[in-house]
Amino acid sequence: MTNKSLAKAPADTCILVTGGAGFIGSHTCVELLERGYSIVIVDDLSNSNAKAIDRIREIAGIGPSAEDQARVVFYEASILDEPALERIFESHDIDAIIHFAGLKAVGESVAKPLEYYWNNVAGTLVLCRVARAYGVKNIVFSSSATVYGEPAFVPITEECPKREATNPYGQTKSMLERILTDLHIGDPEWNVVLLRYFNPIGAHESGLIGEDPKGLPNNLVPYVAQVAVGRLASVGVFGDDYPTPDGTGVRDYIHVVDLARGHVAALDWMGGRVGTGAPSGPDAIAAEPAPCGSRRGVGVFNLGTGTGSSVLDVIHSYERACGKELPYEIKPRRAGDIAENYAACDKAREELGWVAEYDLDRMCADSWRWQSTNPYGYEEA
Numbered sequence: 001m002t003n004k005s006l007a008k009a010p011a012d013t014c015i016l017v018t019g020g021a022g023f024i025g026s027h028t029c030v031e032l033l034e035r036g037y038s039i040v041i042v043d044d045l046s047n048s049n050a051k052a053i054d055r056i057r058e059i060a061g062i063g064p065s066a067e068d069q070a071r072v073v074f075y076e077a078s079i080l081d082e083p084a085l086e087r088i089f090e091s092h093d094i095d096a097i098i099h100f101a102g103l104k105a106v107g108e109s110v111a112k113p114l115e116y117y118w119n120n121v122a123g124t125l126v127l128c129r130v131a132r133a134y135g136v137k138n139i140v141f142s143s144s145a146t147v148y149g150e151p152a153f154v155p156i157t158e159e160c161p162k163r164e165a166t167n168p169y170g171q172t173k174s175m176l177e178r179i180l181t182d183l184h185i186g187d188p189e190w191n192v193v194l195l196r197y198f199n200p201i202g203a204h205e206s207g208l209i210g211e212d213p214k215g216l217p218n219n220l221v222p223y224v225a226q227v228a229v230g231r232l233a234s235v236g237v238f239g240d241d242y243p244t245p246d247g248t249g250v251r252d253y254i255h256v257v258d259l260a261r262g263h264v265a266a267l268d269w270m271g272g273r274v275g276t277g278a279p280s281g282p283d284a285i286a287a288e289p290a291p292c293g294s295r296r297g298v299g300v301f302n303l304g305t306g307t308g309s310s311v312l313d314v315i316h317s318y319e320r321a322c323g324k325e326l327p328y329e330i331k332p333r334r335a336g337d338i339a340e341n342y343a344a345c346d347k348a349r350e351e352l353g354w355v356a357e358y359d360l361d362r363m364c365a366d367s368w369r370w371q372s373t374n375p376y377g378y379e380e381a
Contacts, residue, residue: 002189003135004095010032011036013096013267015098016042016092016094016131017039017040017041017097018042019142020041020042021045021052024197024260025100026048027259027260028263030059030209033062038070041053041072042075055208059204079119080123080126081126089130096136098263106146116169124176139190141195143177143197146170155343156342181298193299194300202363203366207374220311224315228326235328236329238334239334249341250308253314253363265348265353301352303348306342321365321367
């Protein structure tokens, strides 16, 4: 079946967003709606909350009219549920997929590799098989800078070689990049963008949606946020003897709204509406704009700020946001942690027309607004 073209106006385009109730997914849904797209959200709510859907509608000003309501449709379903996906594709004229759905806790992936490979890899195979049957061969994939492993050089460009991932979560991202690339090699009608995220933090400026980790946070900023709001006692800083300005690890933190806008830019790129360059990088497949005006191929893009911030930079920025000192404790280094990891984002600027706009203080201020007004996330205390 011939692939659907994205060379048309957003108002005439429907995007399937898997994992759309999650942290990055919910913010991307808002950006899509504000650009005029219609969206169909599929999420099994295993690591998210249905309240996020209501708040997406609220932020985007989705009214009670049938026309407005049709722009945001939600299904509680797993990407492993092939009959459910078939019913969704049968019910909606979907043009493209933004694929976030997947298990994502690094530590848990080490303890539960079977669950991670089954959900993330098998689930994506099911999704792509159903999509192909309905002529939907446009996909933006939520990948990760973890595919670089311990990077060969910093700042990390898309030409940086991929290295062995240190955990099953990272392995699933690397495997799925290969699988989606092979889909295009086998059938050049597939139109694939692989977005390699660095460290998304922050929240929507409304304070209505944000990161809501289940259980103890795995990442630095939600942990700092819970210390700031009084749910946790202090922040653990793993190592202060790295060869960095203050001895703590340096990472590239990106505002989740900037990241969400990167996904919209990827759709524009696939539709031939932005960019002059062809896909590049070790995994990219050269692509020419198709006769209908949409670009076909595999594009690989880093999404970060290009600026590294240390653990202590983040803590002190969060102190400015919440107006108080935050206790932290220096602990031994963790095995596998590296001193520095940040992106070069020139390719996204040149080809997607995308740049990250928000700095660390804005990220922490928006995170604090979300956390302070929703101290227990989407759940009430």
